[in-house]
Amino acid sequence: MILLILLLIPLLVTFLIPFFRPKASTAISTASFLIPMVGILYYLSKFERFEIKLFDVSSPIGEFYIISDPISNAFGFAICIVSAMVALYSLPYMGHRFEEMIKEGEIKDELWEFRKYWFLYQLYTVSMLWLVYSGNLIMLYIFLELSLVASFMLIFKYGYGNRQWVGILYFVWTHIAGVLAIISFLMIAFQNQTAALHGIKTIGFLAWLLVFVGMVVKLPGLGPHIWLPWAHAEAPTPVSALLSPLTVGLAGYILIRIYQIDPSFILTFRNPIVAYGIITSIYAGLSVVKQRDYKRLLAYSTVSQMGYMLIALCLGSAGLIAVVVQYISHAFGKSILFMTAGAIIAIYHGLRNLDRMSGMHEYIPTIANAALIGFMTLSGIMTIGMFAEFYILVGLTEIYKFNLPVIMAVVTVFIISGLYAFYTMRVIYYGRPFGYEKRRFSRLLDVPMFIIGFLSFAFVFPPLARILLSGLKLAFGGV
Amino acid sequence: MMELLILLFLSPIVSSVPIAFAWLIDPKPEWARKLPILSVIGLFISLCAAIYILFNVGSFPPSPESEPIRYTIAWLPEFNINFVFIFDYLSRIMGALTAVIAFLIGVYGLEYMRDDYRLGWYWFFFNLFTASMLLVVYSDNLLMFLIGWEGLGLASWALIGHWFRDDDPLSFVGVIDRKVWKLDYFWSPSFGGWRAISTIRVGDMPMFFAIGAIYLLTGTLNISEIDWSSLFHHIGFAGTILLMLAFMMGPFTKSAQLPFSEWLMTAMTGPTTVSALLHSATMVAAGTYMFMRLSWYIEPWEHHIHGVELLYLIVLFVGLISAFYGALVALGCLERKVLLAASTMSSLGLMFASSAASYWVGKIAVLVGFWYLVTHAFAKATLFLVAGHLIHFTHDRFCVGDTEVAKRIKVAFVATIFATLCLSGIPPFTAYWVKSAMDEVMHDLIHHHMTLPLTLLVLTSIVYSAFLAKFLSLNFYKGEKVHLHIHGGRVMGSAYTVMYLMLFLLLWIYLTRHIEPFTHFFEAGFVKSSLMVGLAVTVSYGLAIFKPRIRSPVGAFLGDRMYMPYLNDFIVPKIGWAIAFIVDHCNRGIDFLCHRAVPRMFEIYSIGVRRIQDGRLERYVKIAVGFILLMAVISVVMGW
DSSP states (O other): OHHHHHHHHHHHHHHHGGGSOHHHHHHHHHHHHHHHHHHHHHHHHHTOOEEEEEEEETTTTEEEEEEESHHHHHHHHHHHHHHHHHHHHHHHHHHHHHHHHHHTTSOSOHHHHHHHHHHHHHHHHHHHHHHHHBOBHHHHHHHHHHHHHHHHHHHHHHOSSSHHHHHHHHHHHHHHHHHHHHHHHHHHHHHHTOOBGGGOOOOOHHHHHHHHHHHHHHTTOTTGGGHHHHHHHHSOHHHHHHIIIIITTHHHHHHHHHHHHOOHHHHHTHHHHHHHHHHHHHHHHHHHTTOOBHHHHHHHHHHHHHHHHHHHHTSHHHHHHHHHHHHHHHHHHHHHHHHHHHHHHHHTTSOOBGGGOSOGGGTOHHHHHHHHHHHHHHHTSSSTHHHHHHHHHHHHHHHHSSOHHHHHHHHHHHHHHHHHHHHHIIIIISSSOOSOOOOOOOGGGTHHHHHHHHHHHHTTSTTHHHHHHHHHHHHHOOO | OHHHHIIIIIHHHHHHHHHHHHHHHOSSOGGGGGTHHHHHHHHHHHHHHHHHHHHHSSOSSOOTTSOOEEEEEEEEGGGTEEEEEEESHHHHHHHHHHHHHHHHHHHHHHHHTTTOSOHHHHHHHHHHHHHHHHHHHHBOBHHHHHHHHHHHHHHHHHHHTSSTTOOOGGGOBSOTTOEETTEEOOBOHHHHHHHHHHHHHHHHHHHHHHHHHHHHHHSOOBTTTSOHHHHHHHHHHHHHHHHHHHHHHHHHHHTTOTTSOHHHHHGGGSOHHHHHHHHHTSTHHHHHHHHHHHHHHHOHHHHOOHHHHHHHHHHHHHHHHHHHHHHHHHHHOOBHHHHHHHHHHHHHHHHHHHHHTHHHHOHHHHHHHHHHHHHHHHHHHHHHHHHHHHHHHHOOSBOOOBHHHHHHTHHHHHHHHHHHHHHHTOTTSHHHHHHHHHHHHHHHGGGGTOOHHHHHHHHHHHHHHHHHHHHHHHHHTBSOOOOOOOOOOHHHHHHHHHHHHHHHHHHHHHHHOOSTTHHHHHHHHTSHHHHHHHHHHHHHHHHHHHOOOOOSHHHHHHHTGGGTHIIIIIIHHHHHHHHHHHHHHHHHHHHHIIIIIHHHHHHHHHHHHHHHOSOOHHHHHHHHHHHHHHHHHHHHHHTO
């Protein structure tokens, strides 16, 4: 019951927050995620699984309930901390963005826009949080849809460049995913006469195929990945810092839940999926180095990291642990990196072109150091990313034994992540300083990154590493 | 024990946090220029802990046969992965060595880096470097070891690229603005750092795979507890080769063996203190140390497994060829630090080779390799610190200086003489005894039908002593005249004086302590063939003092590192960029298809459909008639 109250806090705040002034809203929003975070950490350390019943709906929808197990809690923890930190970061960033928009004559009143922004922001993050605790596929879909609509609104209203076009592009692509998912969920519901996760016994091939394809569009895999650089690059940066770390990875969460009920599809098509994941990851990793826009560059890196998830999904129980750890590690790393990109935009008035950046460490050392932590997390150096790579490799050996081509391919994937990470560090932060001047900026632009960065290190060591990984081992069994 | 470990690992890191913060928060923190002392105190505490471990954890003097002592802290007990610290012969000595050298270089750095613009960064990563190395040294668990291992890579990236602004010509490698066939033959600090971490990454990931595979196959990650022989029997010949070669990719890249040597040369863009630490007891030594530790517990000489034999053969020859290559490059090189870097590569090759010979010769070969590492560490650190001192006073990266320099900077001159004598293997100085034992080891391989190792070793030794003499000669005797800017230098001088005095301490230990393996060194030193090699080495040292330069295309070829940079800077990147180019164009293609072509097609279709709906009856009739006629034609064709 306590968990339900904890989850209700941010939901209630969503409807109250438009009534406060920007500074107060920031504090309230942050607190509304930090409080559940502490609670979730407590449940994470308990390793137990329980359900809280909400209400019954007639067949074939079935019971709506909240599910709490190490998987939900791990995802929920990442969502809470990143949402809280991005909320802090939003205040100076959106202040800057609104000033810019007022200058361009697109909006009139900063205060009024802040009210709308906070409502949408809170709606967006809270729906993601509820998504991972949903015990019913229909409930899960409702929150999926809510998060998509809220993020669409944020891009549409406050994005950069050709934002209406990008917003619609984002809407269409994510709704291809959404529609495929709902068709699949309905098929599952009719087949089992319930959509409650604990009541589902079988999942037909077609339903699996549809949800898989939908989630590959959302994740995204190679091919559909083309929507992501647009959406993530043109969204206002706090939204990018949620879209990329949290939203796209939730596709992995949905696939895990379906996998836990019936893994048949993944087991049958293991080799093609692994191959697809590897190609996605290498392809996107190589795309990264050709980008000249910092946010687009990070977006391609997200595609590459999501390839890890596809690979890991096929690698048995160790692989499933890797999916969850990879989600958290990517959430930490990529939220830090998007915040660094946004900080540069806010401090140097829209600077995001790599050709005009060099030696930025000279001007913004704290942000450069945060970027280093972010890239370390992505490439798994001394941070939680290390465990993601470790479990992928363990799972790989378990499933493929000493299959040289597969091993070499996965190792190449990991190598490329490290290469583009430090290549970007060199291009942006190292080298001859470009000739800007040092500016003072709000501490809210850099402190949130360091808090996430600290957690990224802390998760390597006990007790956090232990409560996370042991809990996941209990949830998935084996290893 | 717990307190001891906290002192050992955390005191360097914690003590450098204040200075790191000072530089992070305040852009011009003149008030914080005294804080490095705190960092050095942290290193000193760590040193005390390491010395305590050397003397008091387990029997003293440490014996190669003694049982290791383990200390476990719970990490992921459900997975049987824990922090396991091991205190055995190798780790106790190596830990003390690392701590001593890091502390002395730290003291030297107090003066050397005094006026730097980024002290917070420097000291934080310097101490992180030390702590990571200590973690590598004392860890028995492979995953915990990997934290330290990656920490080394990260810290080396940070420190090699310390002068990230690329604005100081003194921090480059190579002659600035020189081009050799389409390739810029000079390297900036930011490039050096990037190249270091990218090369290391290529080795670390296969190694990580090997660690994951070992965990899955044996259920444990503790090197000393894994049943290696049954593991190798279980996975068979091909499996053993694959697993262990993947593992050895880590040590090979970290220790800069061929063909991964280039990063070590461009790593000279970092501050000299960093080069000294990197080349003596941390980073590059970590690779060889890891191989020794593995050999120590695999005990290949006991089991004679076919796959392991092939692996050790590969390591032996990679090591020897790298050693010879490195020595030749150093012979041609005229840059102070790059010369020393090439010589380090050469020494590392010898360590690998010697340890790899253990398959045929037994544990003594690992011990020889290990003590060569210890000797080399002190000597190489001394030489690097001298080089830094000279660069400070001459404002020149290249070997310049005549007898004037020797007279004015006596302390550096004396240190160079002793360090080169002790390292090159001239009897009766320190390295002679170890090198003699190494000669013996390679000599034993002749019984296994391999004469090449001994030949390569002797050739390498001769070239090695020649370039050390060249370093001495070109900086203090036969180099060009140079203007000196002498100011201070007392702290620097005392630091490396203590460093080379350690070499004499080692010599004393080798000659007076009658315990294994020193008795063996002592005996080997009096074997006739060793004396012959010693004589040859002395002669080449003497010759090179008087004729230090190779003035011919051969010298230039060697000095340009046999054009190895083409592999790293030309061939590999060209391939990478070509693929990236294709990938980028694929992206544009998909983007065009999904976001321009398809929407445009819908648009055209929609316009077309709307155009026919103009409300005139005539048009609808035409469409209807046309449709009927079309149906008629189709039905005729189909034959209905």
